[in-house]
Amino acid sequence: EPEVTQTPSHQVTQMGQEVILRCVPISNHLYFYWYRQILGQKVEFLVSFYNNEISEKSEIFDDQFSVERPDGSNFTLKIRSTKLEDSAMYFCASREGQGNNNSPLHFGNGTRLTVT
């Protein structure tokens, strides 16, 4: 079964550094998402992306965050200047979308980001 893959599985960075989290969504999917989950808390929506542009974003997704689909397969989340509170699991998800606005999300296994 096709799956969403995320790299790296764990990233440690120092406060103020830039990080790029990478995702390869399922190949025929059209909608892409980033979520984060702070340890012990709920899964929080960050951003959705369709047709090469952001379609929705949350209050968490401020100017420090950006997303990009640099080629036909990767979908990246960049945090420009990391803060301690950015430490969390970051999940990428994708869904089919075409002809089915209710297609379910398929998640990767996440990148654990630790900011020291």
Next chain:
Amino acid sequence: LAKTTQPISMDSYEGQEVNITCSHNNIATNDYITWYQQFPSQGPRFIIQGYKTKVTNEVASLFIPADRKSSTLSLPRVSLSDTAVYYCLMNRDDKIIFGKGTRLHILP
């Protein structure tokens, strides 16, 4: 945004059937009800989706009454490995929001 309400936690025993109910009073005509399961340190995993009446797959059943303002996820004969957090969502728009989910704990 589509708001859902679920019990925060539930306990059950191995071999039992578990039913988790979700309220979604402001469900829209085009909304489908989707359930996800999440194990610790993993991404949520799609379990089942339905629009009305009953849907069954190899993992679970989903019961949706005629007014669609609630739904019940049914897990038959649970095992210890079904211990997880279960989320009920509406796949509305592109801002798909997870609530706190139901933390299901299966006891031996």
